[in-house]
């Protein structure tokens with residue numbers, strides 16, 4: 001009991017706890033979760049950053065047997081004093097998907113402060129975004145933060161039209177129509193077809209790990225962009241648990 005009290009104090013110092021005040025579908029398989037509270041109100045963040053959510057109780061020794069199942073990372077969809085995440089309910093259904101499915105209004109949620117360097121490069125002349133459903137959450141925040149006159153080329157592949165998210169810019173959505181998201185030939189082909197200005201911009205590649213790798217190779221090897229112009233962040237991989 002005493003150990004749990006000390007643990008709770010340490011945890012409070014390094015994390016934030018909010019209360020679920022909203023849960024609603026933002027697309028067919030994606031739930032928007034809103035967290036509010038005194039600790040949530042004071043956060044600072046940059047579009048593209050993420051939080052590490054305690055999807056099971058870190059202080060419960062039963063959960064220590066599966067340490068890889070305690071934390072899952074989610075991009076910040078929106079922050080206005082309340083924090084909004086979008087959680088995918090994927091078919092394999094790991095602890096993150098289960099957590100999102102079982103969340104209730106009024107439930108406390110503990111998470112780490114916003115972190116990460118997968119953010120907009122303000123000096124870039126234009127911005128390319130490529131990925132699938134999970135990447136679309138971070139891209140949604142980044143597109144909303146871009147000045148209206150800054151050119152953006154979003155390339156997003158989702159399961160079908162029902163999986164589209166509401167985004168700040170027009171998106172030429174691509175549909176998998178039953179094909180797996182891993183190593184997506186559809187996204188790679190779309191990236192190859194993309195007509196871009198001659199000079200490199202900034203490319204943001206996120207989502208399934210192998211697709212991110214293929215897209216990264218395309219921008220660096222096929223288009224000859226410098227490595228520092230290509231920002232990639234694998235979010236998940238088939239068969240792997242909790243990639244971050």
Ligand SMILES: Cc1cc2nc3c(=O)[nH]c(=O)nc-3n(C[C@H](O)[C@H](O)[C@H](O)COP(=O)(O)OP(=O)(O)OC[C@H]3O[C@@H](n4cnc5c(N)ncnc54)[C@H](O)[C@@H]3O)c2cc1C
Nearest residue numbers: 073075088092094095096097137235236238239240242244
């Ligand atoms: C920086 C970062 C930002 C992220 N942002 C988001 C976000 O905004 N929204 C979001 O939903 N997720 C996001 N993720 C992914 C998220 O952290 C989890 O990996 C994801 O929710 C799956 O967790 P899980 O516990 O359900 O499955 P895990 O235990 O992690 O994985 C179990 C298995 O499920 C399958 N799987 C996992 N994810 C998917 C998927 N997306 N589609 C199909 N099959 C899958 C794989 O086969 C995997 O082996 C992000 C990850 C990172 C690193």
